[in-house]
Amino acid sequence: xxxxxxxxxxxxxxxxxxxxxxxxxxxxxxxxxxxxxxxxxxxxxxxxxxxxxxxxxxxxxxxxxxxxxxxxxxxxxxxxxxxxxxxxxxxxxxxxxxxxxxxxxxxxxxxxxxxxxxxxxxxxxxxxxxxxxxxxxxxxxxxxxxxxxxxxxxxxxxxxxxxxxxxxxxxxxxxxxxxxxxxxxxxxxxxxxxxxxxxxxxxxxxxxxxxxxxxxxxxxxxxxxxxxxxxxxxxxxxxxxxxxxxxxxxxxxxxxxxxxxxxxxxxxxxxxxxxxxxxxxxxxxxxxxxxxxxxxxxxxxxxxxxxxxxxxxxxxxxxxxxxxxxxxxxxxxxxxxxxxxxxxxxxxxxxxxxxxxxxxxxxxxxxxxxxxxxxxxxxxxxxxxxxxxxxxxxxxxxxxxxxxxxxxxxxxxxxxxxxxxxxxxxxxxxxxxxxxxxxxxxxxxxxxxxxxxxxxxxxxxxxxxxxxxxxxxxxxxxxxxxxxxxxxxxxxxxxxxxxxxxxxxxxxxxxxxxxxxxxxxxxxxxxxxxxxxxxxxxxxxxxxxxxxxxxxxxxxxxxxxxxxxxxxxxxxxxxxxxxxxxxxxxxxxxxxxxxxxxxxxxxxxxxxxxxxxxxxxxxxxxxxxxxxxxxxxxxxxxxxxxxxxxxxx
Amino acid sequence: xxxxxxxxxxxxxxxxxxxxxxxxxxxxxxxxxxxxxxxxxxxxxxxxxxxxxxxxxxxxxxxxxxxxxxxxxxxxxxxxxxxxxxxxxxxxxxxxxxxxxxxxxxxxxxxxxxxxxxxxxxxxxxxxxxxxxxxxxxxxxxxxxxxxxxxxxxxxxxxxxx
Amino acid sequence: xxxxxxxxxxxxxxxxxxxxxxxxxxxxxxxxxxxxxxxxxxxxxxxxxxxxxxxxxxxxxxxxxxxxxxxxxxxxxxxxxxxxxxxxxxxxxxxxxxxxx
Numbered sequence: 001x002x003x004x005x006x007x008x009x010x011x012x013x014x015x016x017x018x019x020x021x022x023x024x025x026x027x028x029x030x031x032x033x034x035x036x037x038x039x040x041x042x043x044x045x046x047x048x049x050x051x052x053x054x055x056x057x058x059x060x061x062x063x064x065x066x067x068x069x070x071x072x073x074x075x076x077x078x079x080x081x082x083x084x085x086x087x088x089x090x091x092x093x094x095x096x097x098x099x100x101x102x103x104x105x106x107x108x109x110x111x112x113x114x115x116x117x118x119x120x121x122x123x124x125x126x127x128x129x130x131x132x133x134x135x136x137x138x139x140x141x142x143x144x145x146x147x148x149x150x151x152x153x154x155x156x157x158x159x160x161x162x163x164x165x166x167x168x169x170x171x172x173x174x175x176x177x178x179x180x181x182x183x184x185x186x187x188x189x190x191x192x193x194x195x196x197x198x199x200x201x202x203x204x205x206x207x208x209x210x211x212x213x214x215x216x217x218x219x220x221x222x223x224x225x226x227x228x229x230x231x232x233x234x235x236x237x238x239x240x241x242x243x244x245x246x247x248x249x250x251x252x253x254x255x256x257x258x259x260x261x262x263x264x265x266x267x268x269x270x271x272x273x274x275x276x277x278x279x280x281x282x283x284x285x286x287x288x289x290x291x292x293x294x295x296x297x298x299x300x301x302x303x304x305x306x307x308x309x310x311x312x313x314x315x316x317x318x319x320x321x322x323x324x325x326x327x328x329x330x331x332x333x334x335x336x337x338x339x340x341x342x343x344x345x346x347x348x349x350x351x352x353x354x355x356x357x358x359x360x361x362x363x364x365x366x367x368x369x370x371x372x373x374x375x376x377x378x379x380x381x382x383x384x385x386x387x388x389x390x391x392x393x394x395x396x397x398x399x400x401x402x403x404x405x406x407x408x409x410x411x412x413x414x415x416x417x418x419x420x421x422x423x424x425x426x427x428x429x430x431x432x433x434x435x436x437x438x439x440x441x442x443x444x445x446x447x448x449x450x451x452x453x454x455x456x457x458x459x460x461x462x463x464x465x466x467x468x469x470x471x472x473x474x475x476x477x478x479x480x481x482x483x484x485x486x487x488x489x490x491x492x493x494x495x496x497x498x499x500x501x502x503x504x505x506x507x508x509x510x511x512x513x514x515x516x517x518x519x520x521x522x523x524x525x526x527x528x529x530x531x532x533x534x535x536x537x538x539x540x541x542x543x544x545x546x547x548x549x550x551x552x553x554x555x556x557x558x559x560x561x562x563x564x565x566x567x568x569x570x571x572x573x574x575x576x577x578x579x580x581x582x583x584x585x586x587x588x589x590x591x592x593x594x595x596x597x598x599x600x601x602x603x604x605x606x607x608x609x610x611x612x613x614x615x616x617x618x619x620x621x622x623x624x625x626x627x628x629x630x631x632x633x634x635x636x637x638x639x640x641x642x643x644x645x646x647x648x649x
Numbered sequence: 650x651x652x653x654x655x656x657x658x659x660x661x662x663x664x665x666x667x668x669x670x671x672x673x674x675x676x677x678x679x680x681x682x683x684x685x686x687x688x689x690x691x692x693x694x695x696x697x698x699x700x701x702x703x704x705x706x707x708x709x710x711x712x713x714x715x716x717x718x719x720x721x722x723x724x725x726x727x728x729x730x731x732x733x734x735x736x737x738x739x740x741x742x743x744x745x746x747x748x749x750x751x752x753x754x755x756x757x758x759x760x761x762x763x764x765x766x767x768x769x770x771x772x773x774x775x776x777x778x779x780x781x782x783x784x785x786x787x788x789x790x791x792x793x794x795x796x797x798x799x800x801x802x803x804x805x806x807x808x809x810x811x
Numbered sequence: 812x813x814x815x816x817x818x819x820x821x822x823x824x825x826x827x828x829x830x831x832x833x834x835x836x837x838x839x840x841x842x843x844x845x846x847x848x849x850x851x852x853x854x855x856x857x858x859x860x861x862x863x864x865x866x867x868x869x870x871x872x873x874x875x876x877x878x879x880x881x882x883x884x885x886x887x888x889x890x891x892x893x894x895x896x897x898x899x900x901x902x903x904x905x906x907x908x909x910x911x912x
Contacts (some may be wrong), residue, residue, distance in 0.1 A: 074855055627911025629904040633843075634742055640745075641753060648757060655814045658824050666826055666849060672834030675841050682845055685826070689852050692819060696863045698871050705855075708878050713848065713885050720840060720889045724896050743835035747828045753823025758817045780872045792879045799883030803890035807896075 004045050005063050005080055008094065009131035011042040012124040019121035028116050032105050033241065035120035039101045039127060043094040050087055050436040058084050058505060062137055062201075069140070073196060081137035081200070086507040088335060089134040089267055092342045096259045097127050099473035103350050104251040107357060119249070126152035130260050134267065139198035142268065146184065148231065150177045153204045156256065157248040158421040166247040173241040180231015180238055187224035190217060202322030204274040209279070221393035222275050222282035226289075229265030233319045235293045240576055242316055246308040250353030253308060258315050258345040263338045266322040271330045273510045278415025283513075287327025287408070291426035294320030298436035302443075303569040305362045307352045310444050314389065315345060317433060319406055324430060327424060329416060329513025332506040336488040339405055339502070340396035343386035343484050347477035351382035354466040354474065355448060360459055365447040367455040377471045379449050380399040381478035382485060386445050390438035391535045396485030398532075401488045405430055405531055406524055407512065414515025431534055438538030446546035490524075516633050655695060662688035675721045679714055686710045701773045819860035826853035840902040844885065851881050860873045 015038030019031060026034070035416050053061060060083040069076040082090070101123065108119055129148025136142035151174075158170025188198060194217045195203050207214055229235070234242035245257050256262070269276060269286065276282050301313035325334035347584045356363055358375055372379040388397035405427065412424030453460055465471065488502030503512070517525070545555045558564040568574070665684040670680050686709050693702035781789050826849060833846030855874045862870030896902050 309692075331889045335783075622912040625910065627908030629843075629907055630835060630838075635745065637746055637831060637835070641750065645753065648760075652814055655818070661817075662822070663825055663829070666829045669849065670829055670837065670842065670846055675839065678842060678845055682849065685849065689856055690825075692822070692856055693859055695814065696819065696858050696859050698862075698874075701855075701871055701874055704875065706877050706880060708882060709848075709852070716885060716889060717841065717845065717875060720893060724841075724902065725892065740836065743832060745837065747832040750831055751824060751828045754821070754827065757822050758824070763848060776868055777871060777875065780868055781875070785872050785876075788876060791878055796879060796883050797832055799886050803886045806887070806890040 001045075001048040002056075002082070003059050003063070005049050005061070005066055005082060005135070006091070006512055007047045008042050008049065009128045009135065011038045012127035012131070013044070014038060016121045016124035016128060019117050019124065022117070026113065027123040028109070028113050028115050031113070031120050031528045035124055036101055036105065038124055039094075039098045042127065043098045046090055046094040049082065050091060050291075053082055053087055056507075058087070060201075074192060076138060076140050076198060078141055079137035079199070080141075082135065083509050084396075085267075085270060085335065085509045086134050088210040088339060088506070090131070092339055093127075093134060094258050094344050096477070097130070097255060099476055100251050100259075100346065100350070101196065101308040102247075102252075103353070103470050103473040104633045107251050108249065109467075115159075115567055118154070121154055122155045122159070123252075123255070126156065126256060126261075130264070133264055137199060137201070139200075142227040142271070143184060143188060146228070146264065146268075147181065149256070149264065150174060150181065150232070153177070153256050153261055153557055154246070156252040157245045159252070163247075169241075169244040169247040171505055173245050176238050176241040177231045180228045183224045183227025183231070185230065187221050188392060190221050190224065194221070195258060200271060200274075207274055207278065215278070217341040218275050219279040219282050222272070222279050223285060225268060225272060225275070226282065226286055229268055229323070230289065231265075232268075233262045233265030233321060233323070234316050235265075235289050235320060236296060238573075239297065239316045240579060241450055243309055243312040243572070246312050250308065250349060250356060253312070254346045254349035254353070257312065258349050260344040262315060262319055263322070263342070266334055266338050268317065269323070269326045270335050270510045273326075273331045276326070277513060280419065283327050283329060283417060283420060284419050285327070287324050287411075287423065287426055289338070290320045290323025290325075290327055291429045292320070293317065294324060294433040295429040296320075296439070298433040300569060300572045301440040303566060304440075304536055305366050307355065307365050307444060307448060308349075308363055309366075310365075310440060311345070311352060313407075314348075314441065317437060318345065318389070320433070321401065323431065324408055325404040325425060328404075328408045329515075330404065330411075331402040331510035332488075332503045332512055333400070333407050335506060335510070336502045340388065340400040340481070340484050340489075343476050343477050343480035344395075344397055347381055347385040347474060348389070350376050350470070350474055350477065351385065354378040354470055355382075357466055357470070358463050359455065360462055362455065362459060363410035365444060367459075368448045368453070369451045370449070370453040371456070371463065372449040372479060375449075375465050377465060377474060381474040382449070383445060384478045385481045386441045388485070389441055389541060391434055391531060392539075393532060394482070395486070396481050396483070399485035399488055399490065401434065402528055402531055403488060405434070406490060406519075406527055409527055410515055410518050410605075411513075413519055415512065416515050431531060435534045435538045438535040439542045440537075442542035443546050446542060446551070450547050451551055534577075551615065651695060654691065658688040658691045658695075662692075677716045679721060681713050682708050682717075686714070703774075716773070743776045816860050816864045820857050823853045823857035823860065826850075826856070838903050838905050840904055841894070843904065844888050844892070847888075848881065848885065851877065 015034050018034050019026065053059075060081065063080045063082075064078065065078045066073065068078045101120075104119065105124065108116055111119065126149060128153055129145045131145070133142050133145025133149060136145060154170045154174040156170075157173050158167045160166045161170075191198050191203065194214060195206050197203065198205075207218070231238045242257055242262070246253055248256075278288070297313045297316035297320060301310050301317065304310045304313060319338070322334040322337050322341070325331070326338060352363075353366070355371060355378060358371070358378075359368065362368070384395065388395035391398045391401045408423055408427045408430060412420050412422075412427055414420065416423060437632060453463075466474075488500050490500055508609075546552065662685050663690070665681040668681040669678050669685060672681070690702045690705040693699075693705055726794060777785070815864055827876075830846045830849030830853060831834065834843050837843055839847065858870045858874050862868065862874075892902055895907065899906060
């Protein structure tokens, strides 16, 4: 079964090709069958392969498909690699991906068959790209998937391309991603030049056997790779595309911008952990960017009124957590959070999709309220996921987030790389962000589902629960949001007994960095209780602000007292406007100049001039044709004599 | 004796050539060209090309120029004045060119010197014939095709449209 | 002592020059064709002279072919002239200037 590993990405690719080749003339039913079929089959094959993999005790499986680039000394093969790290990713990508395909059938039902087919073609293509990224055994294959997901993200964000802001959002995502991709590419070149190969196993081997030889190049490679991750995973300063990406259909936001594509950056850092662990500076950069992003995005989430925007900033913030973990050397913890986040964030987004669907397209939470009566299933799954993301005990987010906080604190105390104080500061930021996360998530819950309905009566009549195709994925993901956490229970919680299955399986591939002076068991329990307290405090604050009889009074008064602060947060600190002024407008100006000044005048001008001169030459030369026979005879004689002279002399 | 004949043919030939190109009466032109061709035939004989001498008289003087005469008579062409208003450029260039041709020719001659001729090979019909059906057979056949083509072409050109 | 080859060639050159002058300076189509014939003959003479110089008969065969081709050319050329005369009632080549710029 492991031999069929290549089928896992190939099946969705085939589905996509079929849908595109059918020139979008299929009916909705055919499209659904093809898209769901290919994804389901892919999931089945993946599960079978994983079973085989588990049976072989997690021995790394490499499947070489074909030799791709062979130039001189460089040989890059198209190879897939299944080890515990990619196995984890493979599982939830195919599983959550399949669930979202099912959800999409219900959500996109009102679209025309052509648009419907286009959507699923792109979604299937995305699955192919993401799976290639995850299964890639070398940087180049991973990059193929990397670029592919970027492309599909653009296509799907701009799905409603006739709406200007959707098309613009797609472009923004693609261009900002590109900046990151530039870093990734440079890292690939540097790796090729230094190692002569981009294969992960080979590079790891090289570094292990000759550490001194590569010492100088590892930090630049790590930093450049991280630049790629910053773009793809929407960290500071390249996060600006993610909130705008909410213009795409909600299932797309769930799949691409919550569960899978944006976590590719974290996966990539974990994959190349053997580079990062040699460079404390790079690790610090990763941690600092992650921590700052987690905090910064959380503050913006506090004041957003669009339910999807809240979730978007929440995603950015949670991704910050994952990078913070990686930067503290806790790669397994970061991936664990990726895993749990996939479940609860997807659940949250799909739930918001059900809400928007019921509200007839309305996304502003100020016009919602009291929806728990009308959408019970959506409500309880949303609540479960919110509890998970807030880090309430026994829900999945608690286990993963606490693991991260614990590891970051340990890095601080243990002075990882000599930057202990920085890590401690980051830990504090992370705890503050946890408080804010709980607050704004429950704010969203209260504003949307509790209280009285604040929208217009026409919408109120249409409020109904989503169809089965949408609610079943919600249920499954809700369960996952609870259950997934038990896979990685930290040792502290089990009082020293190592029951952290997740950490265990990832240890051979991405071992966490050990520090001296690990906190004591008691110390760890204090931290856990602290983070739980912080989360509960956030929930209570949200409750006092947004629920009950005096809902919205206190936040309104706060906003009135600090109007500048409120407006800054509401307008996301005007970052987009700043980028526009500093980067976008000058570039647009340069482009315009290149077009009007260079292309039209210089290049077109040169061509036109040469054509013009040819014309003139023709106009002048035609006077040779006098029509006079004797003239021609003269010329013939001239020519003949010249030829004779040349031949004879 | 041979040299005397040669010089006579040269003088007669040049004079009649000049008349052939300058007289205004086309019939006179043709007839003086005939004289020139006879001189050339004599030269061929002097050079040992007997067959060619005979062929020259038969084909050129006998057939080609007779054809010219036919056409002259047929067209009853009015005497076209020689370069009535010649374009100065034409005239000048023409004369210059002719002079140039002469000079060039002289140069060639000087260059290729006055070496003694190789032992004479008889240019009789027998020898020529052997060459024609030997190494030059293909060309020979092609020329016959060419003549056919010319014949047909001439007929087509003068056909009256009905 | 036989006549040196160069004399024959000089004669040929003179005839060629006269023929060229005739082609360039006359306006009647027939006169031009006559000039062309003269030039061809001059070339033939030169060929035979050079052939004797080298002791080869190949040039004579070549001359034979030239004569045949000249015959063909004259036939076609005169036919053209006749056709033109029928169309324009004149053989003045200066009048044949329709194909001009």
